[in-house]
Amino acid sequence: MKKFAYLVLFLLSFVCYSQTHRFIYSYKFVPDSTKIDSLLYEETRLEVFDNHTEFVSNNGAKRDSAIANAIKNNESPANVKLSKGLFINNVFKSKKSTYSIEYVGIQPFKVIQQPLTNWKLTKEKKIIQNYNCQKAEINYGGRTWEAWFTQDILIHDGPYVFANLPGLIVKINDLQNQHSFLLIANYKVAHAVTNFVYKQYLLPIQINKSEFNKIWNNFKRNPMGATEQFMNINPGLLNGKSFDKNGNEIDFTQKKREEKNYIQKQMLKNNNYIDLQLYKIN
Numbered sequence: 001m002k003k004f005a006y007l008v009l010f011l012l013s014f015v016c017y018s019q020t021h022r023f024i025y026s027y028k029f030v031p032d033s034t035k036i037d038s039l040l041y042e043e044t045r046l047e048v049f050d051n052h053t054e055f056v057s058n059n060g061a062k063r064d065s066a067i068a069n070a071i072k073n074n075e076s077p078a079n080v081k082l083s084k085g086l087f088i089n090n091v092f093k094s095k096k097s098t099y100s101i102e103y104v105g106i107q108p109f110k111v112i113q114q115p116l117t118n119w120k121l122t123k124e125k126k127i128i129q130n131y132n133c134q135k136a137e138i139n140y141g142g143r144t145w146e147a148w149f150t151q152d153i154l155i156h157d158g159p160y161v162f163a164n165l166p167g168l169i170v171k172i173n174d175l176q177n178q179h180s181f182l183l184i185a186n187y188k189v190a191h192a193v194t195n196f197v198y199k200q201y202l203l204p205i206q207i208n209k210s211e212f213n214k215i216w217n218n219f220k221r222n223p224m225g226a227t228e229q230f231m232n233i234n235p236g237l238l239n240g241k242s243f244d245k246n247g248n249e250i251d252f253t254q255k256k257r258e259e260k261n262y263i264q265k266q267m268l269k270n271n272n273y274i275d276l277q278l279y280k281i282n
Contacts, residue, residue: 020192021048023168024058024185025159027087030178042086044181046159047192052094053157056195057085064195090195091161098161101196101204102212104219108204111212113161116140119147121165128170129183136165143179147172153186 023046032038043058063082070077090101091113098113116138124135131150138145140161147158151167158169159181173180198204207215 019188019190021155022046022187022189022192023048023183025181026184027159028180028182040086043184044087044159046157047189047195048155048157049192049194052092053163054195055091055093055160057087057090059083060085060088061195064197065193089160092196093157093161093163098163099206100161104212104216105223106202108198108202109212109215110204110206112206112208114209115164116162117164119165131170131183133170134167138162143174143176145172145174 025044025046027042027044029040030038031040045054045056045058045061047054047056059082063080063084066080066082067077070080088103092099092101098115100111100113101108102111103109118138120137122135122137126133126135126148128148128150131152133148133150136147136149138147145162147162147165147169148171149158149165149167149169153168155168156165157163158165158172162169162172168183169181170183171181
């Protein structure tokens with residue numbers, strides 16, 4: 001009986017270890033500061049993994065998961081009808097670094113963020129979403145933000161880049177109420193996977209926030225279409241060249257040579273003959 005009890009405890013601890021904690025935040029924002037009544041809404045997701053957290057659009061994450069499943073099942077991703085979501089600036093936070101994936105047109109940038117540690121804690125407290133919360137304030141991005149965190153959940157994190165308070169952020173908004181996040185649900189998820197998967201021809205460029213702002217402002221003054229921008233990002237496509245994930249040009253001549261040598265070895269191994277002229281490299 002004792003052995004069985006120990007086995008159950010072991011299995012339970014393994015299940016708990018393999019789970020991630022997911023927090024769903026409603027995100028309300030004003031897309032045009034000149035039209036304060038143009039309020040939009042979207043659900044966002046804070047995913048707490050073992051050694052880092054990710055903050056993404058809930059709709060976007062569902063769509064990416066559906067596309068991955070379609071590809072796995074040899075189905076067309078075009079059949080996935082879910083929307084990408086409005087919040088596209090995915091945020092990665094760990095003890096070593098914090099960065100956001102932000103876009104200028106179709107080009108992604110890995111924008112290094114400085115950890116937010118200059119919080120001003122106040123003595124003001126109230127109950128929000130059934131959590132005992134305390135108020136804190138911080139200046140970020142040219143705005144003053146008001147946050148309410150709870151020590152009922154001892155996770156020092158929150159939506160977007162906001163973190164490093166003595167508990168989980170339940171609610172946060174700027175004083176102009178142009179951006180606000182509110183915790184609306186949380187639950188455990190088994191076998192969650194990262195949302196940070198990059199496409200071969202749209203790899204993020206690492207820069208700091210001020211550099212990104214300069215590029216963004218230049219793009220607003222001189223915008224270009226997605227096709228033109230894609231070809232500028234990948235000039236080698238015009239002459240048939242391709243590049244790996246590190247930006248190095250792929251030598252297809254060498255690749256074909258390696259394939260030919262591999263096939264030759266396999267045929268010799270199996271005592272079979274193959275006409276290697278079929279794989280002749282010109």
